[in-house]
Amino acid sequence: MASCIFCKIIKGKSSEIPCFKLVETEKSLAFLDINPLSRGHALVIPKVHGEKLTDIPDDFLTDILPIAKKLVKATGAEEYNILQNNGRGAHQEVPHVHFHMIPKPNQQEGLGIGWPIQKTDMDKLKALYEEIKDKL
Template identity: 80%
Template sequence: MASKMASCIFCKIIKGDIPCFKLYESDKTLAFLDINPLSRGHALVIPKFHGEKLADIPDDNLSEILPVVKKLVAATGATEYNILQNNGRGAHQEVDHVHFHMIPKPNAEEGLGIRWPQQKTDMDKIKALYEEIKARM
């Protein structure tokens, strides 16, 4: 894990080895502007705890994430926006440190574009899936 942290760009930003446009910082959380934005005000909110995927981060290190996202929404004046958090290459994660995007969606051309490939199913399949997941909660 230490070697992954040593090479992690977000861990380097947290340590101050790489500069960022810091918007918020506490002992557990850092928010900064994305340097490859999809729209004006696109920012990242990250836990300082290094973990590749959401399930790797202890709950108490996630407690400030959404409140900080809300502060960014207010500070940017975004009225329409997406909150995005990807886990794994197949899900479009490029940096192996949990991060949440706050992406303003000012118009059709800027911001996040989404494909939503809805799948056909039926109530019996949904009920079986519900029971399977509910039993594991």
């Protein structure tokens, strides 16, 4: 996509945003986030454009987690989040699939989240299980 900042970075055509490449493979690129939540916050992106995870061919996702794992080890992060958002409502800012590796060194730095648990209705949960299982 011509206007996608991550596609421009992949093609090496972005003077709009600096890119500190950490890892590059045939199918993926990892670089430091320019608006980090903590030291070592990095992004791993597939080299094919797709806004949501379901838009990316599986073969372009094969080295994403191994790269994220290498980043964890290289940064020395003992606690960290691997995060991937899909759509504006899910907090996706750049409409190109990307995975965050966010070190969590303390309570002030890194990803801060709430986890609004919903009350469970076991009958509804079983029906949902059956619905999803049938589609897999």
